[in-house]
Amino acid sequence: MAGERPKVAITKGRASAFLQCLVHIIPIGITMVVLSLNVRNHYYADVGTPRLNSKLEALQFAAKVHEGFIIASLTAVVLYHVRSDLVGGTGVPFSVLTAGYQIGQIRPLWRYELWAGLIMPGRLKRQLPLALTVILSLLLAAVSGPASAITMIPRLDWWMQRTVVNYVSIPTSNLWPTSLTSANAPSGCFHEAANRDISCPSAGFLTIMQSCLFGGISYVGHINVTFQQGDSTRTLAVEPVGAASINPDSGHDTIASDPYVFRASSLSQTMSDYLWEYWSQNQPLFAGLSDVSRNQVKISLFDGNITAYRPQVEVQCAQDNNYTTGEMAFPHDRLTVDPGRGATWKFDPRTVFKFNDTRLQNDTQFAWMDVSSGASRPSIGAAILVPDSYYGGNPTTKSVVVCTVDAWWVPVAMWLDPGLDNYTHQDSSFYDFTKPKHGNPPTHILIDSSWAQSLNIRPAGYSPTIIQDLFSAMLQNSTADFTPASEAPMMAFILSFLLTDGLARVANFEDSPFSSSQSKETPYNLYFNNFRLGYGYGLKGAVVKLAVVILLLHTLVALIHTFSIFGSGRGYKSWSTMEELLTLAMNSPPTMALNNTCAGIGDIETWKKIVKVREGTKPSDVGASAPRETPGHLVLTFEDRNASVGDKETSGGESGTAENGMLQPNTSYGTPRWNERVADQA
Structure with missing residues (x-):
């Protein structure tokens, strides 16, 4: 029976980068059409036009769909930044690990743990791009629905002809x-x-x-x-x-x-x-x-x-x-x-x-x-x-x-x-x-x-x-x-x-x-x-202008993200869902950094711990008792923020440098490569 095959975690190439940017095209396109109608003061229909209510109700539905596309776009932006720091040298605070899966919810903004992880002393400068991306995306996702409805549904008013x-x-x-x-x-x-x-x-x-x-x-x-x-x-x-x-x-x-x-x-x-x-x-x-x-x-x-x-x-x-x-x-x-x-x-x-x-x-x-x-x-x-x-x-x-x-x-x-x-x-x-x-x-x-x-x-x-x-x-x-x-x-x-x-x-x-x-x-x-x-589009009133600013902010974020990905050609295919991240965590060895957390987390310092994804360390003894963190296998590691440079804790408690196990582009992960070499020698 065939099982899971190894997969590439990091891609390198403009073609794959372009494909990852397609998620932004639909929401940006809808935004441009809607803003064009408002800027041009487009007149939609007179009061009493046949089937007008049905058309307005359809536009309400379309506004909700537009909101969904915006949230998907913002989710892609946050996930990209989180995964980039996760496999890079910076790492991400434990409290920010799942932020990309919560875009569209308002609750994360009230979580003290999230803010504590984003504004940690000593890491604020390094984490500033990630912090701004997460906070701005959460805010934009929370208000994108009303902004889309305000700008997409024509309003009853006097419109210049x-x-x-x-x-x-x-x-x-x-x-x-x-x-x-x-x-x-x-x-x-x-x-x-x-x-x-x-x-x-x-x-x-x-x-x-x-x-x-x-x-x-x-x-x-x-x-x-x-x-x-x-x-x-x-x-x-x-x-x-x-x-x-x-x-x-x-x-x-x-x-x-x-x-x-x-x-x-x-x-x-x-x-x-x-x-x-x-x-x-x-x-x-x-x-x-x-x-x-x-x-x-x-x-x-x-x-x-x-x-x-x-x-x-x-x-x-x-x-x-x-x-x-x-x-x-x-x-x-x-x-x-x-x-x-x-x-x-x-x-x-x-x-x-x-x-x-x-x-x-x-x-x-x-x-x-x-x-x-x-x-x-x-x-x-x-x-x-x-x-x-x-x-x-x-x-x-x-x-x-x-x-x-x-x-x-x-x-x-x-x-x-x-x-x-x-x-x-x-x-x-x-x-x-x-x-x-x-x-x-x-x-x-x-x-x-x-x-x-x-x-x-x-x-x-x-x-x-x-x-x-x-x-x-x-x-x-x-x-x-x-x-x-x-x-x-x-x-x-x-x-x-x-x-x-x-x-x-x-x-x-x-x-x-x-x-x-x-x-x-x-x-x-x-x-x-x-x-x-009658019903029309325009920029009358502060509320409409605020809605336009919100949609333009999302467009700006999406375009910056698109140009950044396309320019570097670097993309991420793994852990796009919370279930995939959970699978990675379950396949990683327990760590002393999470002692006494099986029933919950009560210490804010635990949320501040830095998490990274690394390739497993090659063991000294190849055998049936070989540890799970083997070459070709990816694991979550927790960095001890209080340890000196060169003495960082890994998932299995082994010591090594922070650069050890860095992921490589266009490389498949999942099967230990040292097992493959042993099989070749035999």
């Missing part, structure tokens, strides 16, 4: 002017009933009036109002800043000088129109990949870092009954960005309002005012005179509300989601000046009273002017008692609302701003980034 650059025929100084004068609005916008013209700043009057009529003074607070123009729908948000309140029941009815701040923000009507015009022109280009599709369009300027600007307005108002004593100051200390920095601006209400005109004694009077000509100043000022006849009092008794307006163009990300609604969306309702965004900073707006007057014309069907009408509407529809202390927050609310909508309509009168067939490298390019909701 294409970018279209359109040339805009108007300069950005017209889109977002930093100084507004009457030239920034069509001439017809300053006439009666101009609010009927959608190109005028006052075109949103009716929508604002409806908001004021809805709840009157008790309604003032954080509100969102929708403005619709053609296909475009945008939202204007208004809210108090700080603890501003105009509830007359809160105790403010006896306070005559409380300052109030309201802020408002809205997307630019012009930019919103650009987005929807682009979508209406290019919608056929983005036909669905399935019956269920959803697209998103984002707009950006220049290189795409900043998408667009929107107006954000803050108004601080204060009420004062002492208008006859002289000048009154514009309040600005509670604005988010104080334009005055300690400065004081005043005006004399007696030069602004007609106190003695009996025809106006029951009417409110309003005026825009250019606050200052200095470099640091608010956008514009305003004041309103209110007679007490509004509260059933003497019309000759009046109060004055003084307001300071600070307006900014702030950066904003805006986009369309036509599959969801017809709104123009934005990343946030208000810009936070304490946390600036990357890209272009906010820009301050100076508003000339000549432009502001376009917001206070006599509207169609109303009398007298817009601001007076809004003020009266809020008073008449209040659900609570109204007192003079309510005037300041009400005016702050109205002015922030009205000015923001007016600024949002700047440049809305421009015709056909861009052509889809025209693009130039100028500051007036608009970048339309088209996104699609």
Whole structure:
């Protein structure tokens, strides 16, 4: 009956080395394909694609298979290094002997014995390559499964499909002017009933009036109002800043000088129109990949870092009954960005309002005012005179509300989601000046009273002017008692609302701003980034990037190992399984180094002992009682780390040099060669 034949433990030759590297080809190949999909932002499928769940489940299975190939690759790397040191002059710590068979398990990382063997004092420099290989391979194997699944299974998100650059025929100084004068609005916008013209700043009057009529003074607070123009729908948000309140029941009815701040923000009507015009022109280009599709369009300027600007307005108002004593100051200390920095601006209400005109004694009077000509100043000022006849009092008794307006163009990300609604969306309702965004900073707006007057014309069907009408509407529809202390927050609310909508309509009168067939490298390019909701690959998020790094680390380890083997041409065919190593141990003589270990190992020093594989020593007497460690037979030996050089313990207790019995490449082991020589002599 034929038995086991002698086998080669160490091979020498590039052909055999190449064959041992084949284990790395499949996992590296899969990794390259998966990373290519993520780097190229490959779009996989729309939501609702037929049999999509089955495909995703199949990819989960494929990710598990990929993990198995990675673990097999890492196992080959560790086994190579362990066997190389085992048959070489270095040897390996006893605790590291089986590390190559435990790749894919997390438990070895918590074993103190493994760490004690890898970082032994006096051997750390010699063992550093082995230690790094074992630890890195154990870590990579533990996380390769999640990394493969994260990168291989497409994720539900918005994925960019294409970018279209359109040339805009108007300069950005017209889109977002930093100084507004009457030239920034069509001439017809300053006439009666101009609010009927959608190109005028006052075109949103009716929508604002409806908001004021809805709840009157008790309604003032954080509100969102929708403005619709053609296909475009945008939202204007208004809210108090700080603890501003105009509830007359809160105790403010006896306070005559409380300052109030309201802020408002809205997307630019012009930019919103650009987005929807682009979508209406290019919608056929983005036909669905399935019956269920959803697209998103984002707009950006220049290189795409900043998408667009929107107006954000803050108004601080204060009420004062002492208008006859002289000048009154514009309040600005509670604005988010104080334009005055300690400065004081005043005006004399007696030069602004007609106190003695009996025809106006029951009417409110309003005026825009250019606050200052200095470099640091608010956008514009305003004041309103209110007679007490509004509260059933003497019309000759009046109060004055003084307001300071600070307006900014702030950066904003805006986009369309036509599959969801017809709104123009934005990343946030208000810009936070304490946390600036990357890209272009906010820009301050100076508003000339000549432009502001376009917001206070006599509207169609109303009398007298817009601001007076809004003020009266809020008073008449209040659900609570109204007192003079309510005037300041009400005016702050109205002015922030009205000015923001007016600024949002700047440049809305421009015709056909861009052509889809025209693009130039100028500051007036608009970048339309088209996104699609579905499953795709990409490098979005830190977790995905970490998964990519893990896969690349494995690829790097495998490639270094491949080049190292192929360069040396040295390979190892023995002990690729734990059973083969166990067979070698069983065929090795007992050693004093492992006394009292048959029931377990309790001394950490035992795990630190150095193990080597050597060819058996030739005996002095050839006979039936010859020891098992014979030439041609391989055994495990334990090196006494405390013995002097030249006095090392072998498996059978015999002394010899460390170099004795070193294995040779392309040599078969298993049958004692001295027995073969004896047979030849006979």
